[in-house]
Amino acid sequence: MKAVGYRECGSIDRNDALLDITLAEPEIGPNDLLVAVYGIGVNPVDTKIRTRRGPLEDEFAVIGWDAAGVVLSVGENVHDFKEGDEVWYAGELNRHGCNAQYQAVDARIVSRKPRSLSFADAAAMPLTFLTAWELFFERLQLSRDDQATLLITGAAGGVGSALLQLAKLCPKVKTIATASRPETQRWVKQMGADIVINHHEPLAPQLAKHNIKQVSHVASLTHTDQHFEALVELLAPFGHFALIDDPQRALDIKLLKQKSIALVWEFMFTHSLFKTADMHRQGQILREIAELTDAGKLASTRVAHFGELNAENLKRAHQLLESSQSIGKIVLDGYNVPLG
Numbered sequence: 027m028k029a030v031g032y033r034e035c036g037s038i039d040r041n042d043a044l045l046d047i048t049l050a051e052p053e054i055g056p057n058d059l060l061v062a063v064y065g066i067g068v069n070p071v072d073t074k075i076r077t078r079r080g081p082l083e084d085e086f087a088v089i090g091w092d093a094a095g096v097v098l099s100v101g102e103n104v105h106d107f108k109e110g111d112e113v114w115y116a117g118e119l120n121r122h123g124c125n126a127q128y129q130a131v132d133a134r135i136v137s138r139k140p141r142s143l144s145f146a147d148a149a150a151m152p153l154t155f156l157t158a159w160e161l162f163f164e165r166l167q168l169s170r171d172d173q174a175t176l177l178i179t180g181a182a183g184g185v186g187s188a189l190l191q192l193a194k195l196c197p198k199v200k201t202i203a204t205a206s207r208p209e210t211q212r213w214v215k216q217m218g219a220d221i222v223i224n225h226h227e228p229l230a231p232q233l234a235k236h237n238i239k240q241v242s243h244v245a246s247l248t249h250t251d252q253h254f255e256a257l258v259e260l261l262a263p264f265g266h267f268a269l270i271d272d273p274q275r276a277l278d279i280k281l282l283k284q285k286s287i288a289l290v291w292e293f294m295f296t297h298s299l300f301k302t303a304d305m306h307r308q309g310q311i312l313r314e315i316a317e318l319t320d321a322g323k324l325a326s327t328r329v330a331h332f333g334e335l336n337a338e339n340l341k342r343a344h345q346l347l348e349s350s351q352s353i354g355k356i357v358l359d360g361y362n363v364p365l366g
Contacts, residue, residue, distance in 0.1 A: 029047050030336065031049075054130045058101045093124035100133070134309050138313070150354070155315050168199060176245060203219035229256050
């Protein structure tokens with residue numbers, strides 16, 4: 027099968043950072059689906075894994091964790107899917123990714139894709155909406171009836187774009203999004219932010235202009251170590267602080283003690299990495315997201331379409347992500363989409 031992969035981890039500027047390759051078709055286990063990949067999304071985790079984790083000796087690494095496609099075959103234990111079903115999923119970190127013609131994936135983390143979206147537009151959503159859903163409803167423990175003020179830092183990326191949309195399903199949750207450029211500020215407003223402030227400027231004075239002294243919840247999506255102290259200062263007693271990034275320096279969690287602030291991490295891959303008893307819940311969440319999308323309550327966060335999947339186009343996508351200038355999600359068509 028066709029795929030894009032690499033032999034050595036490192037900078038995207040290397041000529042062999044990503045290569046067009048040919049691999050054997052994957053074999054499926056009893057709980058798996060074999061999927062013909064029709065659309066893929068690109069995420070920051072792709073670039074992190076490419077720079078940090080190399081393949082096994084004399085093999086290629088294939089990454090990518092957002093896909094939509096068509097089921098080709100099902101494992102013996104799978105009863106919820108059949109050949110020809112159109113599906114979407116985020117995959118697993120410890121298996122070959124979706125930058126390939128075909129992919130084997132555990133059926134428990136899969137659902138049927140939204141009927142209203144193309145494969146590429148659907149592929150923009152699974153990883154970021156799963157992350158945002160788990161962060162909002164499970165880590166921050168918010169519900170659709172709660173009254174809260176949620177501050178989201180770095181809100182113009184894929185997870186922030188999804189989080190803002192989910193928050194709009196909860197009419198009593200006020201969202202404050204940080205974005206520093208005119209285009210990202212316009213984007214987060216489009217995604218549903220109630221208030222937009224600039225994370226390159228002191229946060230408290232900007233919120234004071236909106237008569238906000240404290241927030242009840244924080245979702246820190248990027249550069250947590252740079253904003254940690256300011257965010258803790260803004261949080262109300264018994265507030266909740268959730269993060270998803272990899273801080274480059276240690277966080278002084280003692281700052282949380284006097285306010286009894288809860289600190290939680292969200293990592294969407296925990297379920298599949300540890301095969302948790304509730305791993306099937308991710309398939310259920312994706313089904314709910316698909317239904318909400320078809321009902322017009324959620325929308326794809328695809329902003330850029332980079333054409334068909336190949337090493338050159340995927341390299342451009344990684345370069346844009348690493349520039350920290352991207353908005354929303356980048357997608358590509360898979361090998362199985364007819365050209366023209």
